[in-house]
Amino acid sequence: MTLTDEQLSKFHTDGFLLLPQFAKAELCDTIKDIALAHLKHKVPPVETEYEYEAKSKEEREKTVGTGVPHFVKEVSVRRLRQVYERDIVFREWMENEAIRPILHQVLGESPVITLAHHNSIMTKMPHTSTETRWHQDFRYWHFENDNLVSVWLALDEENSRNGVLEFIPGSHRMHFSAEQFDEKEYFSQTFKQNRVLIETKVSHPLQKGDVVLFHCKLLHRANKNLDDKPKVSFVYTVKGKSNRALPGTRSALFDEVELALP
Ligand SMILES: O=C(O)CCC(=O)C(=O)O
Numbered sequence: 001m002t003l004t005d006e007q008l009s010k011f012h013t014d015g016f017l018l019l020p021q022f023a024k025a026e027l028c029d030t031i032k033d034i035a036l037a038h039l040k041h042k043v044p045p046v047e048t049e050y051e052y053e054a055k056s057k058e059e060r061e062k063t064v065g066t067g068v069p070h071f072v073k074e075v076s077v078r079r080l081r082q083v084y085e086r087d088i089v090f091r092e093w094m095e096n097e098a099i100r101p102i103l104h105q106v107l108g109e110s111p112v113i114t115l116a117h118h119n120s121i122m123t124k125m126p127h128t129s130t131e132t133r134w135h136q137d138f139r140y141w142h143f144e145n146d147n148l149v150s151v152w153l154a155l156d157e158e159n160s161r162n163g164v165l166e167f168i169p170g171s172h173r174m175h176f177s178a179e180q181f182d183e184k185e186y187f188s189q190t191f192k193q194n195r196v197l198i199e200t201k202v203s204h205p206l207q208k209g210d211v212v213l214f215h216c217k218l219l220h221r222a223n224k225n226l227d228d229k230p231k232v233s234f235v236y237t238v239k240g241k242s243n244r245a246l247p248g249t250r251s252a253l254f255d256e257v258e259l260a261l262p
Contacts, residue, residue: 002101011106015172015218018204019102022211023153027093032155034087035121035232038080045081049130076128080121083234084113084257090121094236097262099151099211103238104261106149106213110241116254117141118150118237124163124225131224134168134187134198137237138216142249146172147240148216154206155232162227165212165220166203172215187219 003011011017083090094113103111113119117137123129138146158164174197182188189195197219206212214220216237225231238259245252 001098003105008105011213011215014167014169016167016169016212016214016220017106018206019211019213021207021209022099023093023209025208027089028153028155028208030089031093031121031153031234032232034089035080035123035155035234036230038086038121039077039123039230039232042077043080043086046077047079047081049076049078049125049128051078076125077123078129079123082115082119083121084115084119084236090234093153093234094119095257095259100259100261102213103149103151103259107147107238107240109147110261111238111259112241113257113259114148114237114239114245114251114254115256116245116251117148118235119254120235122233122235124222124231126225126228126230129163129224129231132163132222134189134194134219134221135185136171136187136217136219139181139185140250141216142246142251143239144244144246145240146215146217147243148237149239150214150216150235150237152212152214153234154208154210154212155234156208156229158206158231158233160203160205160223162225162229162231163222164203164205165214165222166201167214168197168201168219171197171219172217 003017007017080086084094100111137150138148141148152165176187180188180191180194187194189198241258
């Protein structure tokens with residue numbers, strides 16, 4: 001399967017692309033069942049809502065993922081980290097052959113999974129989750145260039161009620177000044193110029209099996225979950241093969257997995 005020229009151009013213009021019904025419902029259900037079991041038992045390494053809110057920029061850059069500290073046992077898990085190693089079903093989804101030609105197209109070269117970033121089951125728990133503020137994923141990542149794309153799989157319906165992703169189209173190609181971001185490098189909502197840009201945001205409700213590709217510099221956010229069921233999604237990141245992680249940074253601490261064309 002490959003993208004049409006129109007789809008590829010849309011990805012480069014908008015910074016994201018929806019691939020409707022890319023994964024089978026049965027696979028999504030299996031992934032979700034395993035994820036829910038890991039979430040129930042808070043199988044490490046995880047990130048909790050507490051850590052997400054409390055960590056400084058420097059801590060977020062360094063964290064490699066541990067367990068849940070004893071004092072945050074009751075707090076909800078925001079994401080299961082390092083999912084590639086957790087279960088064969090997770091690994092097979094990340095290595096699935098059908099998406100490789102598409103990833104090759106959007107990156108313009110061989111895709112390589114970076115296990116340092118995302119590589120997660122991302123959740124929004126009912127009642128206890130928090131908003132994810134406007135940000136670029138690349139802010140805490142350290143590579144020679146920004147040729148990185150994330151692959152988001154909706155394991156169930158994602159909508160405005162349970163916290164579907166929202167994007168600012170084209171923001172991956174914009175240049176921003178440091179003052180447009182707060183101390184944790186979230187895109188400041190009080191800055192007038194930012195507010196104008198935020199009004200151009202878009203979001204698309206997702207169905208089970210939908211995949212969204214999005215560029216690592218695309219501004220995106222998500223609401224907290226106002227529904228009664230958890231929102232559970234799978235996200236991993238690929239980079240162009242020639243784009244090396246900078247030595248000595250967290251981005252270089254983990255293995256990479258090359259996805260050869262089938
Ligand atoms: O909260 C969400 O569902 C999106 C999470 C996200 O964008 C991130 O952690 O980079």
